[in-house]
Amino acid sequence: MDSSNTKKKRKIIFIVIGIVLVLILLFFLLKGKHVPFLNKVMGTLPKGEHVQAPKERGETERQETGKVEKQREKEQRKPEPRLRRITDFPTGGFVGFQYVHPELVKDIVINAQGEKQELTREIQVEEDIVRYSDIARGNVFRAVLNPYDLKRELLVENFIPNVEYAFFSPDGKHVAFQYWNKPERTAETYLGKIYKKQPNVQPCPYTFKNVEIGDEGEHVIDLHKFLNEDPRTRVSLSGVNSPGNEGNVVVPETITAIKNFQAVYGLTVDGKIGGDTEKKMKEICDARQLEKAKEELAKEKTQYDMEGQFLPKGIVAIALSPDSKQLFTLEKVKDGSVGLVTNFDDGTKKTAFKSPFSEWIAQWNSDRNIQITTKASYITDSYTYGLDPTTGRYHKTLPQEHGLTTLASPDNKKVFIHTVSDGKTKDYIFFKDEDKKIVLTDVHTFPEKCAWTSDSATLYCFVPNNLEKDGEYPDRWYQGLELFSDQLWKIDGNTTQEELVSDIPTEYGKNLDAWKVGIDPKSHYLYFIDKGSETLWSYRLYDAEGE
Amino acid sequence: MRKYVSQFIIRIIFVFILGTPLSLFAQVGSFQLYTADDILTEIYPEVPGPHEEVKLHLKSYVFNLNNYYIAWYLNGNKVKEGYGERNFSFTTGKSGEVTRVQANIEIAGKVYKKEYRFSPAVVDLLWEAQDAYAPPFYRGKTLPLYQGKVKVVAVPETQIIEPKDSSNLVYYWKRNGKNVIGASGFGKRSYTFETDPLVYNEIIIVRTNDRRENSFAENKIGIHVKDFSPKILFYRMDKSGRILTNRALNRFRMISGDSVHLSFHPLNMSTVKPNFVDLFVSWFINGEEREPQDFARQDELAITTGGEQGEVEIKVKLEGIQKILQTTEETVRLLFQSKE
Numbered sequence: 082m083d084s085s086n087t088k089k090k091r092k093i094i095f096i097v098i099g100i101v102l103v104l105i106l107l108f109f110l111l112k113g114k115h116v117p118f119l120n121k122v123m124g125t126l127p128k129g130e131h132v133q134a135p136k137e138r139g140e141t142e143r144q145e146t147g148k149v150e151k152q153r154e155k156e157q158r159k160p161e162p163r164l165r166r167i168t169d170f171p172t173g174g175f176v177g178f179q180y181v182h183p184e185l186v187k188d189i190v191i192n193a194q195g196e197k198q199e200l201t202r203e204i205q206v207e208e209d210i211v212r213y214s215d216i217a218r219g220n221v222f223r224a225v226l227n228p229y230d231l232k233r234e235l236l237v238e239n240f241i242p243n244v245e246y247a248f249f250s251p252d253g254k255h256v257a258f259q260y261w262n263k264p265e266r267t268a269e270t271y272l273g274k275i276y277k278k279q280p281n282v283q284p285c286p287y288t289f290k291n292v293e294i295g296d297e298g299e300h301v302i303d304l305h306k307f308l309n310e311d312p313r314t315r316v317s318l319s320g321v322n323s324p325g326n327e328g329n330v331v332v333p334e335t336i337t338a339i340k341n342f343q344a345v346y347g348l349t350v351d352g353k354i355g356g357d358t359e360k361k362m363k364e365i366c367d368a369r370q371l372e373k374a375k376e377e378l379a380k381e382k383t384q385y386d387m388e389g390q391f392l393p394k395g396i397v398a399i400a401l402s403p404d405s406k407q408l409f410t411l412e413k414v415k416d417g418s419v420g421l422v423t424n425f426d427d428g429t430k431k432t433a434f435k436s437p438f439s440e441w442i443a444q445w446n447s448d449r450n451i452q453i454t455t456k457a458s459y460i461t462d463s464y465t466y467g468l469d470p471t472t473g474r475y476h477k478t479l480p481q482e483h484g485l486t487t488l489a490s491p492d493n494k495k496v497f498i499h500t501v502s503d504g505k506t507k508d509y510i511f512f513k514d515e516d517k518k519i520v521l522t523d524v525h526t527f528p529e530k531c532a533w534t535s536d537s538a539t540l541y542c543f544v545p546n547n548l549e550k551d552g553e554y555p556d557r558w559y560q561g562l563e564l565f566s567d568q569l570w571k572i573d574g575n576t577t578q579e580e581l582v583s584d585i586p587t588e589y590g591k592n593l594d595a596w597k598v599g600i601d602p603k604s605h606y607l608y609f610i611d612k613g614s615e616t617l618w619s620y621r622l623y624d625a626e627g628e
Numbered sequence: 629m630r631k632y633v634s635q636f637i638i639r640i641i642f643v644f645i646l647g648t649p650l651s652l653f654a655q656v657g658s659f660q661l662y663t664a665d666d667i668l669t670e671i672y673p674e675v676p677g678p679h680e681e682v683k684l685h686l687k688s689y690v691f692n693l694n695n696y697y698i699a700w701y702l703n704g705n706k707v708k709e710g711y712g713e714r715n716f717s718f719t720t721g722k723s724g725e726v727t728r729v730q731a732n733i734e735i736a737g738k739v740y741k742k743e744y745r746f747s748p749a750v751v752d753l754l755w756e757a758q759d760a761y762a763p764p765f766y767r768g769k770t771l772p773l774y775q776g777k778v779k780v781v782a783v784p785e786t787q788i789i790e791p792k793d794s795s796n797l798v799y800y801w802k803r804n805g806k807n808v809i810g811a812s813g814f815g816k817r818s819y820t821f822e823t824d825p826l827v828y829n830e831i832i833i834v835r836t837n838d839r840r841e842n843s844f845a846e847n848k849i850g851i852h853v854k855d856f857s858p859k860i861l862f863y864r865m866d867k868s869g870r871i872l873t874n875r876a877l878n879r880f881r882m883i884s885g886d887s888v889h890l891s892f893h894p895l896n897m898s899t900v901k902p903n904f905v906d907l908f909v910s911w912f913i914n915g916e917e918r919e920p921q922d923f924a925r926q927d928e929l930a931i932t933t934g935g936e937q938g939e940v941e942i943k944v945k946l947e948g949i950q951k952i953l954q955t956t957e958e959t960v961r962l963l964f965q966s967k968e
Contacts, residue, residue, distance in 0.1 A: 216870070217868070242868055242870075243868055243869070243870040245764070245765055245870075246765065259765070261764040261765065261870075261871065263764070263869070263871070264902050264903075265902070266764075266902070268764075268765065417781070417818070436781065436783070437779065437781040437817050437818035438754045438756060438779075438781040438783070438818075439756065440756045440769060440770075442767065455754060455769070456767060456768055456769040456770075457767075457768060457769055458768055458769035458771060460771065460852075460855060460856070461769065461771070461852075463769070464752055464754060464783075466783075477750065477752065481752070529767075555767070555768060556768050559766060559767045559768040560763075560766075560768070560859075560861055560876055560895070561861070561863065561873050561874050561875050561876035561879070561880075562861075562876050562878060562879045563879065564874075564875065564880075612874050613874065613875065615874060
């Protein structure tokens with residue numbers, strides 16, 4: 082009796098030890114295992130939001146609507162410097178924006194029973210994107226930016242040489258390229274629309290109809306080929322009717338394969354190609370054609386293409402509307418200049434402006450205002466007007482001044498002005514409603530080196546650390562007789578308080594002369610082209626984790 | 629007896645003829661020897677702009693206005709009155725805003741009215757050097773030289789009129805004090821002329837008149853041609869023929885390597901023909917005159933030092949063929965460095 086009890090006790094002990102060992106084993110297996118899918122979303126959320134690792138076994142991950150909050154990774158990544166070079170080739174133009182798209186993520190969850198479960202869900206991912214083009218050929222590229230990474234890809238391959246200027250619409254879907262026609266001394270302009278390529282889906286090559294054993298014909302070969310495309314419905318593994326050796330005679334294996342097809346897709350298994358089976362076969366065939374087309378597309382060099390047209394020669398100014406729906410072009414004609422507004426949706430054109438004068442610069446800053454300013458020289462007056470593209474009426478914004486250049490704010494209430502007064506550079510913010518000017522004390526720069534945030538609250542400016550010949554601007558700069566080394570400043574749009582953001586030469590050891598400055602709608606990044614090297618750069622405005 | 633009757637009848641007829649107008653006069657009142665036109669107004673400025681103070685002063689060679697009661701109305705409201713109130717001032721509104729002024733002068737029981745209507749308008753005078761050369765995509769303003777063609781454009785502000793109406797204004801042009809009859813008239817918004825080598829500062833005046841609104845505007849500008857000069861800029865060209873205007877070789881003269889392809893660009897010079905065939909072009913390399921390497925592209929030069937380092941002096945001299953007063957030259961000293 083005693084020995085049987087002892088044996089029983091031993092058994093229990095061994096079982097308990099065994100369970101404990103299994104638990105320990107499981108514990109070590111799962112310890113430290115990171116969930117690979119986390120890397121997909123890590124760092125793609127702006128403002129340094131980090132994704133949290135799922136909770137340990139026994140807990141499921143919590144999710145807030147539209148966002149994923151995860152724990153910091155044990156190894157913290159260090160963000161890259163705020164100032165980054167995006168291209169190493171001459172760049173004609175760019176546009177920065179946010180791109181929100183759905184993405185599927187898989188959560189690996191361990192439940193209370195210690196079982197792994199894979200849950201797939203869709204989240205909205207916002208990425209900072211910049212589209213830009215090279216001068217050499219007008220190729221369009223895309224870069225995805227985050228503080229830790231910079232991914233570039235070719236979006237559209239083009240063959241337009243020497244595209245000096247590329248004016249992108251704010252949504253990046255339209256672009257106007259300009260290159261110089263030297264013999265005719267005029268600008269040539271090409272207006273393009275960028276679109277995502279669609280798979281070139283071929284129709285299903287097979288016809289389906291009911292067959293009996295012994296039937297012959299091309300339709301039988303088709304049927305065999307179709308069935309052999311799926312291992313689950315293969316007619317034969319080898320020999321006649323195997324993949325690549327499809328015969329034209331219906332054999333018993335053919336009927337079996339039909340039955341297998343019916344079973345896989347939940348149809349009545351009768352070996353006959355009736356209404357439902359035929360319909361399903363066509364459906365599956367079409368789906369396979371679509372997949373093939375997608376695979377072919379994925380193999381192509383670019384996933385986007387461009388279609389467009391050449392515009393008339395002699396376009397002296399181009400501006401795109403803030404809503405990305407319209408294009409304003411000012412064309413030099415025999416008697417002066419004509420301003421046309423083209424609607425992208427329906428292609429209609431409307432004359433918005435006519436003048437015997439042709440030396441204009443245009444900036445479409447708000448829906449109902451295009452700021453048109455005469456070209457400037459320090460030695461003579463320039464004029465600036467606000468043109469309403471809907472009515473064609475224009476009003477003088479402020480009195481003319483020597484060397485006047487302008488940058489109007491998106492809300493059309495403020496204008497950043499550069500002028501020359503008494504032989505010296507003078508910059509100020511002009512408040513339209515109050516009709517008042519506030520002179521800036523530290524910032525002496527040019528509107529081409531500045532960008533307003535989309536809410537018009539802040540003006541970011543790259544400011545030359547030295548103007549060699551004060552008072553002779555912007556001429557010297559436009560003529561390429563001087564290149565600057567800039568600091569980055571910001572000016573409060575309401576108080577005009579000036580603040581140094583970065584002394585770039587000192588902090589980064591770079592001498593950059595910024596021009597063609599832009600900013601994305603959420604003010605995550607400033608983008609600019611360095612005039613000296615003609616390369617594209619970005620400056621991150623928000624703080625990243627780990628900074 | 630008959631003689632006396634005839635004379636009597638004649639006298640009656642005479643009196644009747646003479647008396648009728650007199651009696652009419654008697655019925656109407658006093659004979660209107662004077663009208664409101666006998667009261668003159670001096671207005672300063674004659675063509676006021678927006679937000680400008682305007683002064684009116686009444687005077688007459690017929691009446692002693694100091695003795696009479698004068699009331700002034702501004703947009704229908706009486707704002708000033710009194711004996712001898714000959715002066716009145718007010719400020720115009722914004723461009724296109726109409727201001728009505730009326731002066732009522734009481735003289736011997738009669739009120740003489742003087743009415744004025746002010747509709748200030750703004751007209752800007754923009755000018756451009758029509759035949760002046762600029763490098764590709766040059767953002768700056770070109771400046772006219774002597775014998776250069778200048779176009780002056782009147783840009784009226786369209787507060788009160790539709791843009792298409794600007795051609796319905798009448799424009800009167802004056803250059804250096806003289807009326808330009810041929811350039812003046814309805815819708816003649818621009819005036820083009822060739823600068824005079826004997827005139828340092830071209831003074832252009834335009835006066836616009838919109839008769840529908842009785843709106844006048846005037847403006848005057850001076851184009852200081854004496855202060856403007858040509859400038860030859862040199863830019864490098866890359867293998868594809870693109871002109872690199874971001875860095876002028878005038879300033880950035882270091883060349884890495886032993887060869888360079890460049891072109892000249894005569895900013896502000898009057899040249900409109902392809903290949904600069906309206907200029908005499910002379911190239912000098914290290915002081916020695918050379919013919920253009922390619923007469924079809926006489927603005928371009930490609931040189932190589934054959935691997936040697938050193939400085940090369942390049943000079944270009946340009947003269948206008950028709951515009952003989954336009955001449956200029958420029959020298960650049962390029963420093964070739966060896967390839968690493």
